Amino acid sequence: MATDTPAAKSRSRDPEATQKRILQAAKKEFSIKGFGGARIDEVADRAKSNKRMIYHYFGNKEELFQKVIEDAYLDIRTAEKKLNLEQLPPREAIEKLVRFTWEYYLKNPEFLTLVNSENLHRAKHLKNSQVIREAHSNMVSMVGDILDRGAQEGIFRADVDPVQLNITIAAVGYYYLTNRFTGSIIYDRDLMDPAALEARLQFNIDTVLRSLRPD
Known part of the structure; x- marks a missing residue:
């Protein structure tokens, strides 16, 4: 699972880039595993982010998939x-x-x-x-x-x-x-x-x- 490393914290200071990266990672995860099989942990790893940031910007898994x-x-x-x-x-x-x-x-x-x-x-x-x-x-x-x-x-x-x-x-x-x-x-x-x-x-x-x- 991705953690709050210094690099991750630095990336989080650019909200637009962070959201874009999360959405790209989520698109990949959902397209491979579907909504049911996708995991937020995997999205966070793909995005080089963390679950806290995903929940902050997109609420939950349902809302992320909707986006x-x-x-x-x-x-x-x-x-x-x-x-x-x-x-x-x-x-x-x-x-x-x-x-x-x-x-x-x-x-x-x-x-x-x-x-x-x-x-x-x-x-x-x-x-x-x-x-x-x-x-x-x-x-x-x-x-x-x-x-x-x-x-x-x-x-x-x-x-x-x-x-x-x-x-x-x-x-x-x-x-x-x-x-x-x-x-x-x-x-x-x-x-x-x-x-x-x-x-x-x-x-x-x-x-x-x-x-x-x-x-």
């Missing part, structure tokens, strides 16, 4: 905003969103494990998170605007629910990657081979775009 899962969702929402999808033609915007989501999952596997852990606990840490509700509401509105533009141009159906589309875009990548080990055995192919990953991405893009075509 970690909130940050995980906000990170992907923030990255999506930087795509400037509202400035792209509708079809290009949706394709870019599908591609981004897939690549984000590949680059941030801890996001998937954190979401898995929160679902095991029935989203009890997100239920009262207003910041997450607002972030996702903005995302749904943006996708809705893209769909409306596409419908006006006659390239998308007019009855597509943006929430259903967001779920589908997340699902076609999420399931593949969270089941990559069992899937590789069941289907007798390496699902993480670069060629397989690219083929899956193209399949995802084609699947989503076909679902939006007008009748």
